[in-house]
Amino acid sequence: MLRILLIDDTARKLGRLRAALTGAGFEVMEAGGMTVDLPAEVERLRPDVILIDTDSPGRDVMEQVILVNRDRPSPIVLFTDEHDPAVMRQAIRAGVSAYIVEGIQGQRLQPILDVAMARFESDQALRAELNARDLQLAERKRVEQAKGLLMKLKNIDEAAAYSLMRRQAMSRQQKLIQVAEQIIAMSEMLG
Numbered sequence: 001m002l003r004i005l006l007i008d009d010t011a012r013k014l015g016r017l018r019a020a021l022t023g024a025g026f027e028v029m030e031a032g033g034m035t036v037d038l039p040a041e042v043e044r045l046r047p048d049v050i051l052i053d054t055d056s057p058g059r060d061v062m063e064q065v066i067l068v069n070r071d072r073p074s075p076i077v078l079f080t081d082e083h084d085p086a087v088m089r090q091a092i093r094a095g096v097s098a099y100i101v102e103g104i105q106g107q108r109l110q111p112i113l114d115v116a117m118a119r120f121e122s123d124q125a126l127r128a129e130l131n132a133r134d135l136q137l138a139e140r141k142r143v144e145q146a147k148g149l150l151m152k153l154k155n156i157d158e159a160a161a162y163s164l165m166r167r168q169a170m171s172r173q174q175k176l177i178q179v180a181e182q183i184i185a186m187s188e189m190l191g
Contacts, residue, residue: 003027005047024109038064039071053079062094069095075120139177146180149187
């Protein structure tokens with residue numbers, strides 16, 4: 001059973017949305033309107049999905065979404081009356097997984113939540129891949145830096161410096177980046 005954190009600043013629809021969610025078999029946890037500290041509530045309640053219902057997602061809503069995605073990324077579904085494509089793009093950039101313009105109907109909730117969760121998982125996988133590539137690039141830069149230091153220190157060419165680093169890594173059963181960091185640290189220490 002999905003645990004849904006319901007944030008609603010549109011009291012007129014609150015009962016209808018809660019009823020639709022519970023009727024569809026979801027466990028609904030409610031927090032007040034957007035005045036609540038959403039990151040703290042998400043950390044405390046650990047919902048599977050965050051559902052925000054607002055007439056028009058303003059700056060405060062977007063800031064809360066950004067903070068949640070920074071601290072504890074979660075699928076976020078935003079129900080709104082706002083039809084403005086610029087606001088929709090802003091919400092997506094903030095980390096909203098699904099942006100639904102008016103029309104809360106019980107039979108639509110499960111597919112909407114499924115899409116939001118799938119999109120969130122896809123985004124998380126892309127972020128992890130991007131972070132891994134950033135790390136690889138940073139490591140390559142450090143290896144190149146260490147190679148340059150060895151070339152200068154030992155007056156050898158690039159291939160010889162790389163070979164020397166590889167031999168050192170293999171003999172110490174270390175990764176090349178570890179040897180590179182040691183060379184850079186030693187160079188910094190010796191000035």
